Amino acid sequence: MIEDMLRTPAAVQDAERHTAHNYHPLPVVISSAEGAWVTDVDGRRYLDCLAGYSALNFGHRHPALIAAAHAQLDKLTLTSRAFIHDQFADFCRALAALCGKELVLPMNTGAEAVETGIKVARKWGYQVKGVPAGQATIVVAEGNFHGRTTTIVSFSTDDDARADFGPYTPGFKIVPYGDLTALAEAVDETTVAVLLEPIQGEQGVVVPPAGYLPGVRQLCTERNVLFIADEIQSGLGRTGATFACELEGVVPDMYLLGKALGGGIVPVSAVAADADVLGVLRPGQHGSTFGGNPLACAVATEVVRLLATGEFQRRSTELGERLHAGLHALIGKGLVAVRGRGLWAGLDIDPALMSGREACERLMERGVLAKDTHGSTIRLAPPLTITAEEIDHAVAQLAAVLAG
Incomplete structure (x- = not known):
């Protein structure tokens, strides 16, 4: 048969x-x-x-992405961040311009980008906002999916993702997605960031109510809190705009990017923000052996070029x-x-x-x-x-x- x-x-x-x-x-x-x-x-x-x-x-x-990968494979694939390579500046410059931000920090996976965003927000909260040491909190939404690390599943509301992986990392407040009133009540003097997906992917492509994202933006500005947009799934063209936040005319303080940034060839993620946010990091305080490697940068730079055409x-x-x-x-x-x-x-x-x-x-x-x-x-x-x-x-x- x-x-x-x-x-x-x-x-x-x-x-x-x-x-x-x-x-x-x-x-x-x-x-x-x-x-x-x-x-x-x-x-x-x-x-x-x-x-x-x-x-x-x-x-x-995609032919352009495969060509970029082949060309880089013939020259250089990895240096680690102990050195600078000739593809690094081009990638960071191009992605920063695409995001309208001053600085970019390349990583590998989406979860790494989220973890980086959490670390940067906490450090910003202590050094810039003046939150007392060890008291920083981040507000997140029910139904979120930001990754699988132990810190990230600590604020998941999905039992399959969270159960039996404790003890859980403290420092997060969970509010209903799309509820501005609940968000406003959760933000206090310890809050350093609001971390949201502009559209919740894993939850079933859940679109927030009209006006929600602008309301989040306004609240974060008024309360001196960072608005972190996890655009790992929703970004880079998926929703009809470069970023889903654009559909509501919103610019977050920090973009978390991944998935499509690697062109389907290599894992590439990145955090993009202005210098007053990402600039809190100093040499030796964060890193990744493979983050921003030559092969990743060559492919991701071509991804940015494709997106820049619209x-x-x-x-x-x-x-x-x-x-x-x-x-x-x-x-x-x-x-x-x-x-x-x-x-x-x-x-x-x-x-x-x-x-x-x-x-x-x-x-x-x-x-x-x-x-x-x-x-x-x-x-x-x-x-x-x-x-x-x-x-x-x-x-x-x-x-x-x-x-x-």
């Missing part, structure tokens, strides 16, 4: 045999990719509508309208709600029909890859290089799944 000749089942079993559990992946084993499409070990093609949780905003193996922000806006129109047409036909901005959507499936996991498995069988979260919700975040026809194809497959 054909099924007996497939390589996928054995490859899945082999992967399970030699790894500890973290994610719960779909049973697809990808071996190659191009643009918005991936191919598995059995030669079957799938439309990638997750794009590495926005790490692949420019699609798989092409991908426009694509996300225009194609996002098409995606959301198609999805909203399915409300009442298996979907109960659709949220999102640009090429980013959270879909709530009628739980009486199926779970989010079941929906993703059925989409996979129809050649479309997506990811579930929180029961009956699935997320779509296709590469910004996707075409209108490919969007229509993905929506049609979802409609067929919902129709049973």
Whole structure:
């Protein structure tokens, strides 16, 4: 039988045999990719509508990014931050300009960027704001997802992410997302920062109420508190703007960036802020062996060049309208709600029909890859290089799944 000749089942079993559990992946084993499409070990093609949780905003193996990586591989890959390399200044200058900030601190993963932001905010609070030593607090939102380190899961409200990883790091206050009154009540003389996702990704692409982000900005300004925007998933073109904060005309004090910054090739993250914030760090007080390495900088500089054209922000806006129109047409036909901005959507499936996991498995069988979260919700975040026809194809497959 054909099924007996497939390589996928054995490859899945082999992967399970030699790894500890973290994610719960779909049973697809990808071996190659191009643009918005991936191919598995059995030669079957799938439309990638997750794009590495926005790490692949420019699609798989974007020619300009692959060329930048190849060119750098032939010259220099790593020096550590003990030395300066010839790609470092160009990257930092370009990213600072894109963010409208004075300084950039490169790291590797999104969690590292968040940890860096926390450390900088606390140091700023002690040295600039005058918070008594050891008393700094940061206000965060329910439903947040900022990473998996022990400090970050300490202020998670997701039991799967948090349970049994204590003792937990103190210094955080959790308030409902989108509630300005609760936020204002939580901010006091010990508060050094408000840390938020402009759109909550892992929670199911939850968009805050209109006026919320401007209200956060105003409150932080009035109370002398840093507004830290975690744009690791929402930033770099995903929502139709370079940063999701721009959709509400808001400029935070600090951007936390990652995922798409590495072009889908290498892990790259960064913190961007003005000198009066990031300037509190002195040599030896923070660091990363691989942060800002030559290969990462070469690729990320090309990412910034692609974003500087505005092409991908426009694509996300225009194609996002098409995606959301198609999805909203399915409300009442298996979907109960659709949220999102640009090429980013959270879909709530009628739980009486199926779970989010079941929906993703059925989409996979129809050649479309997506990811579930929180029961009956699935997320779509296709590469910004996707075409209108490919969007229509993905929506049609979802409609067929919902129709049973």
